[in-house]
Amino acid sequence: MVKVSGAVIIELLGNRGDPLRFTADNTNPSISKGDLLFFIDPRKVSGANLASGASAGVAVADKESADGATSVGVYQNGVFDVVAGSGMAAGTLVRISGGNYVLASTAAQFLSGMVFGKLLEESTDQEYVACRVNL
Numbered sequence: 721m722v723k724v725s726g727a728v729i730i731e732l733l734g735n736r737g738d739p740l741r742f743t744a745d746n747t748n749p750s751i752s753k754g755d756l757l758f759f760i761d762p763r764k765v766s767g768a769n770l771a772s773g774a775s776a777g778v779a780v781a782d783k784e785s786a787d788g789a790t791s792v793g794v795y796q797n798g799v800f801d802v803v804a805g806s807g808m809a810a811g812t813l814v815r816i817s818g819g820n821y822v823l824a825s826t827a828a829q830f831l832s833g834m835v836f837g838k839l840l841e842e843s844t845d846q847e848y849v850a851c852r853v854n855l
Contacts, residue, residue: 733799
């Protein structure tokens, strides 16, 4: 999988994407605008290259490692261009995978809160595709 820049806003819904502020460790890896973020308990997010975890949303802005900031805004409602990690059909429920891309969710992942959104178009591997996010 190639390194990608994360999600790109197509359309923010609700109250301009319904951004929420979450805690982000000052010592964790940097978070870039558009990164797909995972929840880490309690009410903390990470942009680290995790293999799995509950989806938190899309980073609103950059947050550099060791910059002294301890929070980041996260979009949770909108349509975003995201990179597909494989070929998938339109309507597929997807989860975040390590490397800032999405893969198809299983039923167990859906039940555990790992679903990030629903693809609005068919994808091929490493293609940007529209994804509806409503967390």
